[in-house]
Each structure stands twice: as C-alpha cells, then as structure tokens.
Amino acid sequence: MQIEKLVVIKIGGNIVDDKNALSDFLSTFATLAKSREDTALILVHGGGKIATKIGNQLGIESKYVDGRRITDDATIDLVTMVYGGLANKQIVAQLQANGCNALGLTGADANIMLANKRPVKSDANGNPLDYGWVGDVQQKGVNSEILYTLIQAGITPVLAPLTHDGKGHILNTNADTIAQETAKALSEKFEVHLIYSFEKPGVLLDAEDDSTVIDILQPAYYASLKAEQKIFAGMIPKLDNAFAALNNGVAKVIIGKAEKLPLLLSGESGTSIIL
Amino acid sequence: MQIEKLVVIKIGGNIVDDKNALSDFLSTFATLAKSREDTALILVHGGGKIATKIGNQLGIESKYVDGRRITDDATIDLVTMVYGGLANKQIVAQLQANGCNALGLTGADANIMLANKRPVKSDANGNPLDYGWVGDVQQKGVNSEILYTLIQAGITPVLAPLTHDGKGHILNTNADTIAQETAKALSEKFEVHLIYSFEKPGVLLDAEDDSTVIDILQPAYYASLKAEQKIFAGMIPKLDNAFAALNNGVAKVIIGKAEKLPLLLSGESGTSIIL
Structure with a gap:
C-alpha cells in the first residue's frame, strides 16, 4: 500500500533513562508501526541523564548557560557516544x-541533517558566549529524499539528537x-503529524492540575x-x-504523555495543536 | 550507470586510533568512492584501543581469554558507545x-546482520568459558536487500563491528x-572484492622482511x-x-596496507588471494 501519512514522535530523555518505561514504550511503538500500512513512523529521542552520569565518571564537567549545555570538545565526543551509540542502538x-x-541515524548519516555551528555571541554582560559544538539546522538542511527512500523501503x-556541519564535525542539537x-x-511528501511526548498529559490550563488538559489549541486561543x-x-x-x-x-x-502513545495518535489524549 | 562491482574494505583499530592516519585514509577512500560509477564501496571498521582507554576511565576492566575480549554487560555498553557511536559517527x-x-550502521540497524550469542563452552580444563555478549553471524544472517537498496541510492x-541477536541485544563481533x-x-548481487588492510604490506614469505610480499596466493601455493x-x-x-x-x-x-588503498584496489600492492 502507498504510504501517505507520517507521524514523527519525539520522546524525551526521561523515558530514555528509565529502562522499563522505555521498553514498554518501544513495544507499543512497534505495534503501532506495524498496524497501519498507509502510515509510517519516525522516532526522535533525546539524550537523557546517562550522558551526564558517564561524563562525570570520565571527568567531563557538565557546563550549562541558561539551562543549555555547553558542548566543548570532550562533551561532543561524550554525546556522540551516548546519544548516537548507546541510546540509539539500544x-x-x-x-x-x-x-x-528500525534504523538509527544521526544527522551525519546519509547527510540527513546539516546544521551550522552556533556562532559565538555576547551575553548580557558583553562577555563572549560560546555554546561550543551546538548545531542550528540549516535552511533546507534536511535531506528528505533519503528519508523518503528509507520509509518506502519499510524502514522506521x-x-x-545530533547533526553535522558538513565539514567533518558532529554537532549537538x-x-x-x-x-x-x-x-x-517531510510534509512535502506526506501528511505529517508531530507528537511531542513529555511528562505531563498535555498543555495544562493550571500547571499544577493534570486534569486541566486543553484538548484543542488554536492560534486565537493560544494568544488569549x-x-x-x-x-x-x-x-x-x-x-x-x-x-x-x-x-x-x-x-x-500533539503534546502529551508518551505512555498514552496510541491515544495521542488517535487524538483521544493530549493537546492537539492545529491552525 | 548500473553498479556492478562492490569493494568491501576493512580497516583495523590501529588506523581508527590514529587521527592523522584515519583522516588521510578517509580522504583517499572518499576520492575512490566518487571516482568509479560502476563500483560501490563499503567500509568496515574495527574498534581500536579507544574503547579500552575509555573503559579504564569508567572502571570497566578489559578481560581477555586467548586474546579475545570477554564482553560482559558493562563492556557491551562500552563498545556500543565507542564503536557504534564515537568511531562510526566520526x-x-x-x-x-x-x-x-556515508551512512553508519550496526548489525541491528535495518536488521542488516543477525548473530547468535556465542554459547558457553568448556575451556581446556573443563571450566565454563563464556565470551559474554559476543555474536557469531547466523547462516543467511546478512540482510543484503537493504544494503543493495542503500548502495543503489548512492549511499556508502x-x-x-556490532551485530544483534534479534531479541533486543547488541553483540560484539x-x-x-x-x-x-x-x-x-553481496556476491549474489555484485562482483565483490574484499580488502583486509592491516599494518603489513601483504602476506610475507619472511614475516621479518616487508620486501617479501607474496603478490598472488592460490590454494595450492598456500597449502605448500x-x-x-x-x-x-x-x-x-x-x-x-x-x-x-x-x-x-x-x-x-586483497591483503595489504591501508595507506596503499588505491594500489590495493588496482592490484598493484598487497597480496591478491584468488582461487
């Protein structure tokens, strides 16, 4: 059957870090991947705390500015190992x-995602702020042709979360x-739904109350x-x-809990964000 | 142009460990990959000492029996990170x-290489000998269809050096x-040449004398x-x-030095082994 729909599903590091939760999620994901012949899936995974833990053991200090990790030489090797190797291959x-x-990919593989190393900027005090080996995806930086070929060949x-700069460097993204x-x-080739899964059941009206999930969020409501x-x-x-x-x-x-993946796909859980 | 020939090139850990030698080799490899439209290349890389070095920093002891690494739980995670992540993606x-x-793959990716975990055997003294998470490639364990699809799509x-068991485990191979x-x-689909590169210029008549390379080795000569x-x-x-x-x-x-790659391909260096 012709594949017409694509669902891109992002799971956060909190699931990657939890062996049982990850195992349950992947079992559900695989069932969904096999269930509908007209729909393909792509899984995007975060890194998780395992990189920080292994980094600490290796004496690589985790440095953050405004909640963002500074990716120095040792750190890009660390996340290339942990995100691109351990997490991705498991x-x-x-x-x-x-x-x-499934087939695991970084942005360097088959040149699927080209990024620019983030330029050094000035912080609020005028001091140079260098995020290191961090990549911002280039305009038209996604090689959708090869992703399309893989999907048509039955690959998931x-x-x-790694890109490359086309000059031989892996970048943290x-x-x-x-x-x-x-x-x-890929929305040029398929009808694409994008699912962000995280620890909350959706976008909440009251951040303290998980029962206040907003079912549908449109631009005017969001603005208000x-x-x-x-x-x-x-x-x-x-x-x-x-x-x-x-x-x-x-x-x-769609934004919601990874544990509810089938219901996120069917629109019965989480917040659906539409125009 | 139709791709009719394939050269599978294996480089050892000694090149993977040496940044300058690796960089020179990859530059030459890329030139060769682009030069002949009827010939595709596949690169297979070893692990190198970097796994041992990072393992030491992580407190993972390298254990060997008869020169073979014992792959316990910590070690398979280590080599998955280092071989499948760091070395492969760099x-x-x-x-x-x-x-x-280029597109990096372990045997788990697109199920390209299925292996059996090596059974526990008895050593010479009758004690159990368990290599751990080591894989022996299954009969018909190579998924040549997807490799063929990738090659036809212009991918290298x-x-x-990692396989999987189809039960969720990466194996060291x-x-x-x-x-x-x-x-x-892949010899069912292409005329295949296989190049093993190592530190010597070929198979030597006198192991101490690099000038004694055997140009052509056939079964009768090998037996003698x-x-x-x-x-x-x-x-x-x-x-x-x-x-x-x-x-x-x-x-x-063909067996010879990685530094001589173009001459190994043309048959002007190394030992050619034929029937």
Missing part, C-alpha cells in the same frame, strides 16, 4: 526485537528541533492564554515551535 | 566532509568477520607454504577466512 535493537525494522528511522525540522521537511499569562513559561517556546511547524506544512502537533 | 562525518555519502555503508559475511552475502611452515601463525585464520570467502562467491581478497 532503541534500535529493542524495536527490531519487537518486529519493527530512529533519529539521535535539541531533539525537539530535530523532530520539528524532520516533520516540516498567553495574554492572560495562563501558559506555563517553559511551555511557550514549545508551543511557538509547534505553531511554526503548522505554518510550515505540518498538519497537526 | 568516520561518517569525515566521509561526508569529503563528499562521500560504514559498518561498525569481529570486524574481519563482519567484512567477510558482508562480502559473501603452510606445509613448509612459512606462513606466520596469526595469518592462518585470516587466510583460511579469505579462502572461505572465495569459496562463497567473493571474486578476490
């Missing part, structure tokens, strides 16, 4: 064991961004919630990204 | 920088074996050299494997 092997024909791509750029680029300051601060960049994806061809963005 | 990123469309596969099994399986005990002990399994590959469809096996 996920691939488990999906294979569940009958899903599993993307690590946020998994939300990898998911969004992949979804946008922002004006009333009802949207949790950390959620704003996620939602801005979601609307950016919708404005670039993605049909629907 | 090679891929550098090949991409040289214009070669880069294989790490000798890079020579990965190269041989890949070459054998073995009878005269002129073949260096460690070379015998390598050559037995080479003849096994030839008996399973591979057209030619």
